[in-house]
Amino acid sequence: MTSQVHFIRATGSDPAEVLAAKAKRVYLATGLNERIAEGDFAALKIHFGEAGNTGYIKPQWLTGLIWEVRQRTKHAFLTDSNTLYVGNRSNSIDHLRLAWSHGFTPETTGLPVIIADGLIGRDKQEPKSAQARTASSKIASAILDADAYICLTHVTGHVQTGLGAAIKNTGMGCASRAGKLDQHSVTHPRVNAKQCRNCSVCMSFCPEAAIVQAEGHVVIDPARCIGCGECLVVCKFGAIKMKWDEDSLRLQEKMAEYAHRVATHFQGKAVYVNFLIQVTKDCDCMAKNQKGITEDIGILACLDPVAVDQATADLLVAGGGGQDPLRAGYDIDWSGQLAHGEKIGLGRRTYSLVEIA
Ligand code: SF4
Ligand code: SF4
Incomplete structure (x- = not known):
């Protein structure tokens, strides 16, 4: 069995309305939109970008996709959880102000922003299931109160996990502060x-x-x-x-287990959209402009987070002429999150790439 990963070529120099049309097309190709029922709460999970960061997904690129979601339900919202580290996203008030300053306003997107783990990161639910690294996940409440999940990820490298894509945006990005601590505590x-x-x-x-x-x-x-x-x-x-290999692998495996519990909650009403545009060495938590580590590649969408991340990594390596541009930044084996994700049933590493012209 393979998962279908839909792919459309795109670059950051495309006009915003062209990118919005491309993101919409690749999202619609997955069929997820038709599964959203009227009245569903649809969580559009995104990273709004730290102050000074420029790599985050721009709100104007999402207008087409959001329009389609809003045809299905009036109850869609943009969301993220508060950070562990001290910064502009460690409580909901600062976080909302930052989101607005980066253009994520109702006027631009048509959607409210809800910080999923409450004012200071304490609002959580804790689904339990026995896994190798964790017995439960502490997930931001508003994520698990939703009926549909649309994971919008700006793909980056990462100082601890090597790759930051759909699994990370879900496993770490949907965790409450206690959940983030739980995952990081091995390092x-x-x-x-x-x-x-x-x-x-x-x-x-x-x-x-x-x-x-x-x-x-x-x-x-x-x-x-x-x-x-x-x-x-x-x-x-x-x-x-850091002791990269040992510490990073355990962190990646915990992250995959957290992502699995989120995906299990949505029971097929989840989609993962990866933007391979201005792919940077570090994640969007970095408060600075970073150059891309490859040429821009495009946008991928899939119902399977493991498949979309595997396709993402394969396209990045192919774009680097067979050299892995992620490992040029931090020499970390990022494949642990994919291998463990497949092992626990989060998704499959085998996929077919369906390019949209
Ligand atoms: S890794 Fe430890 S020492 Fe370093 S910033 Fe985080 S809590 Fe502080
Ligand atoms: S050199 Fe590095 S480790 Fe030492 S005080 Fe400065 S930031 Fe900290």
Whole structure:
């Protein structure tokens, strides 16, 4: 058995209305829209982009797709959950202001924005099912109160998982703060004292005050560290290290298990739309403009999150002439999330690519 992944070529230099038409066509090709019933709450899960980030999916690219969803139900909404790290998306008020500042307003999209885990990230539900890494998932309430799920993902590399695509947007992106902590808690970075310049930048970013001053350098208190990885990204001197293989694999497997419980809730009323436009080394949590690591490729859509992410990775490698542009950024084997996703029944890695002209 294979899953059909629908694909349309597109670039960021296409006019916004052209991109909106392409996103709509590839979404409609999956057949998901016809499964949405009148009155359904339809959650359009997206990352609104950190302040200063430019890679996020632009609201104007979604107008066609949203119009189609709204023909099926008046109860559609854009949504994301609050972050673990300290920033502009760690509570719902700052998060909403940021979404508006990036154009996600009712005037532009026709949809309200609802931050799915409440004011400060505590609103959650906890579906249980025995899995290898987790016994339950702490998922943002508004996601699991919805009837249909439309996962809109700007594909990126990632400092801890290597690939940030549909599985990550669902597994990590739909988790409440406690759920994010649960997934990250296997990962504890360490500081290389010889490389540390004692600039203290990492200390100001750490959400748990886990980085403390030592003699001429900083150290991480493992009892406080939640493994969010913020310090890895902000240290300009490469002084903070992770045990990539072991830690990343466990994180990816937890993420796939979280994604599986979200997908199970929607029972076929879920679709995954991946945008391979300005694919960047780091995710949209980075508060800066980042160049693409490949040429723009297009938009993929599928009912199967594993298949759409496998197709995404294959297209990226093909676009890199056989070299993996994700691993050029962070040398992390990102395939663990796909392998584990397939093993637990989240989806299939075998797929057929159906290109839309
Ligand atoms: S950001 Fe890097 S160099 Fe600066 S204190 Fe932290 S570990 Fe040391
Ligand atoms: S030390 Fe680093 S990984 Fe640990 S909580 Fe602080 S920022 Fe996150």
